[in-house]
Amino acid sequence: MLVTTTELFKVAYGHFAIGAYNINNMEQALGLFRGGIEAQAPLIIQISRGARKYAGVKMVEAIIRAVEEMYPKVIFAVHLDHGDEATCHDCIDSGFYSSVMIDASHMPFEENVATTRRVVEHAHSKGLSVEAELGMLGGVEEDIQVDEKHAMLTDPDEAAEFVRLTGCDSLAVAIGTSHGAYKFKGQQSLHLDRLGLIQQRLPGFPLVMHGSSSVPREEVERINLAGGGIDPSARGVDVDEFAKAVPLGVTKVNIDTDGRLVWTRVHREHFRDHPEKFDFRKPGRIFVEEYARFIAHKSEKLGCAGRLEEVRAALTQAD
Numbered sequence: 001m002l003v004t005t006t007e008l009f010k011v012a013y014g015h016f017a018i019g020a021y022n023i024n025n026m027e028q029a030l031g032l033f034r035g036g037i038e039a040q041a042p043l044i045i046q047i048s049r050g051a052r053k054y055a056g057v058k059m060v061e062a063i064i065r066a067v068e069e070m071y072p073k074v075i076f077a078v079h080l081d082h083g084d085e086a087t088c089h090d091c092i093d094s095g096f097y098s099s100v101m102i103d104a105s106h107m108p109f110e111e112n113v114a115t116t117r118r119v120v121e122h123a124h125s126k127g128l129s130v131e132a133e134l135g136m137l138g139g140v141e142e143d144i145q146v147d148e149k150h151a152m153l154t155d156p157d158e159a160a161e162f163v164r165l166t167g168c169d170s171l172a173v174a175i176g177t178s179h180g181a182y183k184f185k186g187q188q189s190l191h192l193d194r195l196g197l198i199q200q201r202l203p204g205f206p207l208v209m210h211g212s213s214s215v216p217r218e219e220v221e222r223i224n225l226a227g228g229g230i231d232p233s234a235r236g237v238d239v240d241e242f243a244k245a246v247p248l249g250v251t252k253v254n255i256d257t258d259g260r261l262v263w264t265r266v267h268r269e270h271f272r273d274h275p276e277k278f279d280f281r282k283p284g285r286i287f288v289e290e291y292a293r294f295i296a297h298k299s300e301k302l303g304c305a306g307r308l309e310e311v312r313a314a315l316t317q318a319d
């Protein structure tokens with residue numbers, strides 16, 4: 001059942017966070033929906049500009065429509081991840097998306113406000129909600145390179161002002177995470193104190209945590225044992241920190257890199273162990289199963305596992 005992101009946030013806020021997973025292909029979609037059923041958890045599907053280019057806009061939509069038909073009990077929203085203004089307008093007009101993210105966080109404050117405001121006006125006129133971003137995560141977001149030294153945590157006063165001026169519906173905040181596999185050197189650090197201050201200025205307002213993969217050490221080791229060359233010091237977010245972020249207003253948690261690691265490990269190990277084989281459906285099937293298990297595990301940690309019927313009941317009551 002395709003629902004709006006706003007509806008999901010209303011049920012979730014303060015109680016649990018919803019995992020937002022990027023999809024690029026059929027196998028990810030199958031694993032995601034099977035994981036949603038296994039965990040009885042609502043989901044947010046994210047589509048990046050890169051995914052739209054890779055699979056094609058029509059193919060991504062077709063994959064999602066197909067998997068929805070195959071697993072009608074899953075409750076999910078469809079979200080544009082890290083959109084620029086043109087892509088946001090395109091997705092809003094397409095009628096397919098539940099919500100869009102306008103990422104103008106690399107622009108000066110006033111320009112970020114003006115750009116976000118234009119997207120919000122268009123989106124709200126069509127019944128979609130908008131996630132915006134303020135502050136800068138370290139790491140790489142598509143073509144935007146943010147030097148770690150300049151990664152800036154979100155300022156709580158600016159955040160409140162930004163939400164007031166733009167009318168956005170949720171806000172991606174920079175609290176120490178970054179995209180990709182190399183988030184932290186040594187001990188990882190989520191700035192929960194900063195998150196608390198942002199929540200004080202924006203009570204009840206849904207906050208979003210990007211760059212939330214955990215980059216499991218075991219996954220990196222297995223990839224490297226199977227011929228990979230990932231820096232073994234790669235570290236991500238401790239999954240046990242999610243439970244601390246939820247009461248502080250985090251309602252959506254973005255995870256992409258970890259899924260890519262599962263894909264890489266499954267395929268590298270399969271072809272290492274069976275060098276004579278070339279049928280990609282065998283590792284493909286293993287990936288779908290492992291990805292489903294991965295989604296179920298993340299859902300437990302986010303607190304959204306076992307919530308499907310509660311969410312369904314809340315949505316039906318609201319009708």
Ligand code: G3H
Nearest residue numbers: 022048050051142179256
């Ligand atoms: O934050 C970015 C997401 O991981 C999407 O990655 O732009 O390579 O599809 P992508």
Ligand code: 13P
Nearest residue numbers: 180210211212213256257
């Ligand atoms: P990761 O790179 O930590 O998976 O973050 C994904 C993300 O924030 C997508 O918007």
Ligand code: ZN
Nearest residue numbers: 179210211254
């Ligand atoms: Zn992101």
